[in-house]
Amino acid sequence: MPFTRPTLPQLIERNTTDIESRLPGRDARLRRSNLNVIARLLAGSVHGLYGALDFTARQVFPDTAEAEYLDRWASIWGVTRKAAQKAVRQAAITGVTGSVVPAGTLLTRSDGAEFSVTADTTLVAGAAVLPLLAAVAGVSGNTAAGTSLSFVTPVAGVNTAAIVSGAGVVDGSDTEFDASLRERLVARIQDAPHGGADFDYVNWAKDVAGVTRAWAYPQELGAGTVTVRIMRDDDAATAIPDAAEVAAVQTYIDARRPVTAALTVVAPVAVVLNCTIGVTPNTLAVKAAVEAELRDLVRRVAIPGGTLLLSHIREAISLAAGETNYNMTAPAADVVLALGQISTFGAITWL
Secondary structure, three states: OOOOOOOHHHHHHHHHHHHHHHOOOOOOOOOOOHHHHHHHHHHHHHHHHHHHHHHHHHHOOOOOOOHHHHHHHHHHOOOOOOOOEOOEEEEEEEEOOOOEEOOOOEEEOOOOOEEEEOOOEEOEOOEEEEEEEEOOOOHHHOOOOOOEEEEOOOOOOEOOEEEEOOOOOEOOEOOOOHHHHHHHHHHHHHOOOOOOOHHHHHHHHHOOOOOOEEEEEEOOOOOOEEEEEEEOOOOOOOOOOOHHHHHHHHHHHHOOOOOOOEEEEEOOEEEEEEEEEEEEOOOHHHHHHHHHHHHHHHHHHOOOOOEEOHHHHHHHHHHOOOOOEEEEEEOOOOEEOOOOEEEEEEEEEEO
16 A cells, blocks of 8 residues: 555544543543643654655655755766756947957846856957856846846946847756656666667757757668757747757767767757637636646647647647636647647737
8 A cells, every 4th residue: 555644633633532542531632631732742743753754755766756865866877967057148249449358257137147258359340249158057147139238347448238149049057957857867767778779869868958858860861860859948038959059969969879870960940839719717817827738738749740739739728727718719720740840839819
């Protein structure tokens, strides 16, 4: 039988009943009686012990272990929690030709987030592009193109404002969550490394910070080839990785793959899922719940070249908290994708 932790009221009732059975004629349920106090005191102590046992029971299995216990299990199997990564950005500046912005110069965002210049940069024809690295690792350093930054300390000959560009972007990522590490650990246990099996490529790709999903396609480009597609679902702007993020995965796997395999890491081609829906009741809370369910559906079931079933879309809407009825006019059929395409969530037009 599975272990079931008794609740505090159940323990109090057990103690009260036990005392009354051993002391006939005594009432251990009187609120201020010594016997009632003893029953509750013992119940509270035992409840804490049951809690410790319940927690310990979860830590002795890799698929339920938490935090430092999960890290220890993972280390035994050679799996390491992915550390937070710093965002890489570029920003356009203007000023006097020949002016130099030294490496290490700090720029700040309106919310106080700082970025450092990674290489000496000289203005040519009154302009230059600064290579930047977020001062703090994590998604907090991700900054949209067009955002204005300012120099913490003015640089002679350079205008104060710098504008973030869309080029040279690598999104930062937070320290890997327990759920993600647990998923990779279970995959490592269940799929022992084979030195180049298809699941090896998937696991290698997921080892790279920021990568949340991956798929391997042996011989897609011919004999001896492997194509790997990846997604970065936690990135702020888009889950589709850019060229720099794809290159990072390519480099990581190249250092581990069999020398006879020709590897190509690519980003899936996004096919945006836009919906037109009317819901009852027509409240902001219900609309937010519907959108959350649809986003979760796309992340869970969308695969490159797969089909997003209309029935699953409808089911997701019906699962939204507070929804009692709905009408959907788009999409009107299953979303069928070609090789390399993947569904991504777009927007909802509310009727």
